Amino acid sequence: MISSQVKSQLIEIVGSANYDDSNAGRLVYSYDATPQFQSMPDAVIAPRSTEEVSQIVKICNTHRIPIVPRGSGTNLCAGTCPTEGGIVLLFKHMNRILEIDEENLTITVQPGVITLDLIHAAEEKGLFYPPDPSSMKISTIGGNINENSGGLRGLKYGVTRDYVMALEVVLANGDIIRTGGKLAKDVAGYDLTRLFVGSEGTLGIITEATLKLIPAPETKKTVLALYQDIDSAAQTVSNIIAHKIIPTTLEFLDQPTIQVIEDFAKIGLPVHAKAVLLIEQDGTEEAVRRDIALIEEICTKGNAVSVQTAQTEAEAENLREARRTALSALARLKPTTILEDATVPRSEIAEMVKAINTIAEKHKISICTFGHAGDGNLHPTCTTDVRNSEEMKRVEQAFEDIFKKAVELGGTITGEHGVGEMKAPYLELKLGKAGIAAMKAVKQALDPNSIMNPGKIFAKDSLKRVVVTK
Amino acid sequence: MISSQVKSQLIEIVGSANYDDSNAGRLVYSYDATPQFQSMPDAVIAPRSTEEVSQIVKICNTHRIPIVPRGSGTNLCAGTCPTEGGIVLLFKHMNRILEIDEENLTITVQPGVITLDLIHAAEEKGLFYPPDPSSMKISTIGGNINENSGGLRGLKYGVTRDYVMALEVVLANGDIIRTGGKLAKDVAGYDLTRLFVGSEGTLGIITEATLKLIPAPETKKTVLALYQDIDSAAQTVSNIIAHKIIPTTLEFLDQPTIQVIEDFAKIGLPVHAKAVLLIEQDGTEEAVRRDIALIEEICTKGNAVSVQTAQTEAEAENLREARRTALSALARLKPTTILEDATVPRSEIAEMVKAINTIAEKHKISICTFGHAGDGNLHPTCTTDVRNSEEMKRVEQAFEDIFKKAVELGGTITGEHGVGEMKAPYLELKLGKAGIAAMKAVKQALDPNSIMNPGKIFAKDSLKRVVVTK
Numbered sequence: 021m022i023s024s025q026v027k028s029q030l031i032e033i034v035g036s037a038n039y040d041d042s043n044a045g046r047l048v049y050s051y052d053a054t055p056q057f058q059s060m061p062d063a064v065i066a067p068r069s070t071e072e073v074s075q076i077v078k079i080c081n082t083h084r085i086p087i088v089p090r091g092s093g094t095n096l097c098a099g100t101c102p103t104e105g106g107i108v109l110l111f112k113h114m115n116r117i118l119e120i121d122e123e124n125l126t127i128t129v130q131p132g133v134i135t136l137d138l139i140h141a142a143e144e145k146g147l148f149y150p151p152d153p154s155s156m157k158i159s160t161i162g163g164n165i166n167e168n169s170g171g172l173r174g175l176k177y178g179v180t181r182d183y184v185m186a187l188e189v190v191l192a193n194g195d196i197i198r199t200g201g202k203l204a205k206d207v208a209g210y211d212l213t214r215l216f217v218g219s220e221g222t223l224g225i226i227t228e229a230t231l232k233l234i235p236a237p238e239t240k241k242t243v244l245a246l247y248q249d250i251d252s253a254a255q256t257v258s259n260i261i262a263h264k265i266i267p268t269t270l271e272f273l274d275q276p277t278i279q280v281i282e283d284f285a286k287i288g289l290p291v292h293a294k295a296v297l298l299i300e301q302d303g304t305e306e307a308v309r310r311d312i313a314l315i316e317e318i319c320t321k322g323n324a325v326s327v328q329t330a331q332t333e334a335e336a337e338n339l340r341e342a343r344r345t346a347l348s349a350l351a352r353l354k355p356t357t358i359l360e361d362a363t364v365p366r367s368e369i370a371e372m373v374k375a376i377n378t379i380a381e382k383h384k385i386s387i388c389t390f391g392h393a394g395d396g397n398l399h400p401t402c403t404t405d406v407r408n409s410e411e412m413k414r415v416e417q418a419f420e421d422i423f424k425k426a427v428e429l430g431g432t433i434t435g436e437h438g439v440g441e442m443k444a445p446y447l448e449l450k451l452g453k454a455g456i457a458a459m460k461a462v463k464q465a466l467d468p469n470s471i472m473n474p475g476k477i478f479a480k481d482s483l484k485r486v487v488v489t490k
Numbered sequence: 491m492i493s494s495q496v497k498s499q500l501i502e503i504v505g506s507a508n509y510d511d512s513n514a515g516r517l518v519y520s521y522d523a524t525p526q527f528q529s530m531p532d533a534v535i536a537p538r539s540t541e542e543v544s545q546i547v548k549i550c551n552t553h554r555i556p557i558v559p560r561g562s563g564t565n566l567c568a569g570t571c572p573t574e575g576g577i578v579l580l581f582k583h584m585n586r587i588l589e590i591d592e593e594n595l596t597i598t599v600q601p602g603v604i605t606l607d608l609i610h611a612a613e614e615k616g617l618f619y620p621p622d623p624s625s626m627k628i629s630t631i632g633g634n635i636n637e638n639s640g641g642l643r644g645l646k647y648g649v650t651r652d653y654v655m656a657l658e659v660v661l662a663n664g665d666i667i668r669t670g671g672k673l674a675k676d677v678a679g680y681d682l683t684r685l686f687v688g689s690e691g692t693l694g695i696i697t698e699a700t701l702k703l704i705p706a707p708e709t710k711k712t713v714l715a716l717y718q719d720i721d722s723a724a725q726t727v728s729n730i731i732a733h734k735i736i737p738t739t740l741e742f743l744d745q746p747t748i749q750v751i752e753d754f755a756k757i758g759l760p761v762h763a764k765a766v767l768l769i770e771q772d773g774t775e776e777a778v779r780r781d782i783a784l785i786e787e788i789c790t791k792g793n794a795v796s797v798q799t800a801q802t803e804a805e806a807e808n809l810r811e812a813r814r815t816a817l818s819a820l821a822r823l824k825p826t827t828i829l830e831d832a833t834v835p836r837s838e839i840a841e842m843v844k845a846i847n848t849i850a851e852k853h854k855i856s857i858c859t860f861g862h863a864g865d866g867n868l869h870p871t872c873t874t875d876v877r878n879s880e881e882m883k884r885v886e887q888a889f890e891d892i893f894k895k896a897v898e899l900g901g902t903i904t905g906e907h908g909v910g911e912m913k914a915p916y917l918e919l920k921l922g923k924a925g926i927a928a929m930k931a932v933k934q935a936l937d938p939n940s941i942m943n944p945g946k947i948f949a950k951d952s953l954k955r956v957v958v959t960k
Contacts, residue, residue: 121837123728123835147734170675174674179675181684191924195928198922201901203902204648204866204867204905205906207638207902208917209920209921210929211638214651214684215685236734258593306776363676396673397675430673432673434676434678438677450678452667452668459679459682462932462935
């Protein structure tokens with residue numbers, strides 16, 4: 021609850037146009053892209069500067085009011101659901117690209133910049149920002165940094181973390197700190213930059229970031245390889261890496277996923293193939309030509325029934341775009357779509373895909389699987405109906421089995437979506453009690469009053485991931 | 491002080507052969523590669539397993555005994571000087587390469603493995619571990635991880651941090667945790683892996699690490715460009731990057747450095763050039779040929795008086811090796827050598843080199859400058875004599891001016907050497923009070939009794955970096 025006195029203080033900071041505690045206004049920010057999670061905030065506030073964020077945080081810290089920083093809310097872990105009420109902090113005014121520095125190859129941005137706008141701004145200078153989460157058309161860079169977003173190009177280029185060079189952060193006590201710099205090397209104390217990346221808004225509020233850019237690759241080529249068995253496709257993934265080729269992209273899609281994407285996008289995908297690999301390589305003309313020729317050969321030797329290289333960039337972009345629509349396409353099938361991102365070492369991909377199918381059969385539910393095979397980052401996706409509570413219990417049990425299997429294979433419960441509220445009950449599977457205790461100690465140190473996005477990452481008690489009853 | 495009872499407990503864990511509290515034994519580990527810092531430990535202990543480390547730590551935590559983990563002690567920040575006494579923990583028994591995983595491109599090692607042995611082991615499998623600190627022939631990987639070591643290949647390939655995928659760490663309470671995994675993507679909670687990298691042994695003891703390997707580059711070429719003015723050399727650095735070429739190595743050496751290296755190594759270096767750039771590119775044959783041709787052109791246009799590409803790998807290795815001996819060569823000049831690593835955005839290299847020369851003149855001391863120009867990571871090096879206390883005061887003042895200038899230019903007080911005891915008084919220049927407070931909170935959270943390498947990173951009070959009186 022926000023008292024009328026605190027409300028007045030907050031309005032004094034941001035102006036009444038940027039403070040909204042109407043029912044309609046709050047309802048809009050009571051959920052994010054994650055199914056099954058909803059909780060009303062007490063107010064929605066849109067600061068215009070770092071200084072305003074700092075003033076807001078000080079008031080919230082004094083009055084123990086939770087703060088949930090939010091970009092576009094595209095996360096899939098209930099990371100921006102206002103679990104314990106409080107204030108949702110929007111960055112709609114803090115959405116400028118502040119600088120592109122061509123000498124140091126950096127871009128400095130406010131958190132509200134849309135990821136794709138940032139990518140395009142870099143491209144206009146012949147530079148390249150590789151992280152490309154599927155939501156990049158609407159996600160913000162602030163959200164990407166808080167969730168340490170991955171994407172299709174992660175295999176070769178890494179994830180958001182690998183591009184964050186410097187941050188401005190407002191801490192829970194209102195202090196404004198600056199970490200890192202336009203520096204390839206900086207070991208002045210602990211790596212706070214990377215501690216904040218992926219911390220899901222639970223340690224502080226990121227108000228500015230300087231990101232690394234790299235020279236744009238000269239060219240790229242895209243291959244589609246079709247398989248009549250999943251094992252051969254998975255084995256091909258291992259074989260490509262074993263040949264010491266690191267493609268930009270190495271995506272896997274199973275037959276049910278291909279079918280729904282084709283129904284949705286209608287671009288002539290091979291709906292009868294049991295599995296498809298979408299492989300992309302970039303670099304110099306010569307290196308790409310050579311790598312793609314070798315990749316085609318490896319696919320063919322690995323029992324691919326068809327191996328085709330896209331003839332034009334438009335054709336390649338169609339394929340990439342089709343892959344990116346997978347979630348939207350799957351979401352059309354049934355009322356509820358639960359998309360997961362259990363991740364394993366890439367050598368375990370075949371084993372994991374088989375395990376997912378066995379688990380789905382055992383619990384009599386429908387799971388499609390696609391994902392970043394080169395990273396071992398799979399997206400087993402269940403289409404179901406939350407109103408069917410008996411089925412939802414089986415879905416719950418299936419995902420718990422999937423997480424356990426991933427960890428057993430040396431993997432993790434989340435490769436790129438984050439823990440949020442949704443996967444908090446499973447974090448102990450990956451970290452053990454001692455690992456969680458260490459993380460909680462860090463949280464307590466930086467946010468002693470637990471005002472920074474409370475209810476995320478650390479579970480209360482239950483192993484139940486989806487809140488079935490509302 | 492270690493009581494006889496505690497001593498018995500420790501000997502029971504490691505055996506009497508691995509516990510040494512003799513004067514001679516302690517003296518050996520009372521200092522590291524950093525001039526001017528020395529402090530006697532109470533004992534030196536060499537555990538044989540993670541379990542033994544955990545048992546030792548529990549005892550130390552109970553009795554508030556400081557622990558200083560130590561590899562080969564090659565650091566240059568007094569990071570392994572037992573500032574507050576206690577136990578020096580050696581990894582001479584924990585020095586095995588545990589696994590090279592060719593499917594997942596990882597190497598798993600114990601902390602005592604020598605860096606160059608690790609690099610060679612990877613090369614035997616056609617794989618590549620890029621970080622190459624100049625001390626790599628004797629430094630250990632555990633030390634590299636604790637200091638987040640850089641090296642000559644950092645410009646293109648990044649630093650140690652960028653290759654650490656998973657750690658086993660013994661925390662101050664004796665808990666053994668495992669962070670990360672053989673996973674390209676993992677966002678299960680805070681990035682503890684990177685929090686421990688570069689934490690200088692102040693948060694926990696690293697007992698095992700899994701590192702990323704990459705495919706070895708096909709070929710490499712090395713260019714030496716000579717200049718008669720420093721500005722032209724510095725400008726060439728910027729011009730190369732502006733052409734969107736990221737060389738593997740882009741080293742700068744000033745005339746005095748070249749002279750002493752040549753006196754030391756006698757390989758025919760151009761001792762009359764005012765500045766030299768050592769530039770290396772690796773990759774595919776075609777890409778390297780093209781980049782090197784363009785680099786030669788940029789150097790020539792940028793007023794280089796001579797531009798030569800090494801004709802054989804032996805010749806190139808001679809040049810690299812000469813560069814790596816810079817510290818040893820400089821150390822022969824005078825009794826005391828103080829090598830620093832103030833770092834700036836690469837666009838500020840020319841400005842920084844000029845400022846260093848101005849500062850040296852102002853304080854009437856002799857400073858040579860060389861370093862990783864592409865990273866903005868310079869090594870201004872003062873040859874002096876600690877017995878001359880009047881000169882040492884001027885040296886102190888000069889380095890303080892250099893740090894201030896680096897920070898003013900958007901840089902940092904240390905690019906790759908770490909803070910340790912030596913640069914702790916200057917950390918506030920970079921981080922401000924709020925930044926230091928945040929780091930101290932993290933330290934306090936994970937090591938409440940301050941037993942983990944105490945006296946490092948955080949300053950007590952003085953701005954004096956070098957303890958002149960001993």
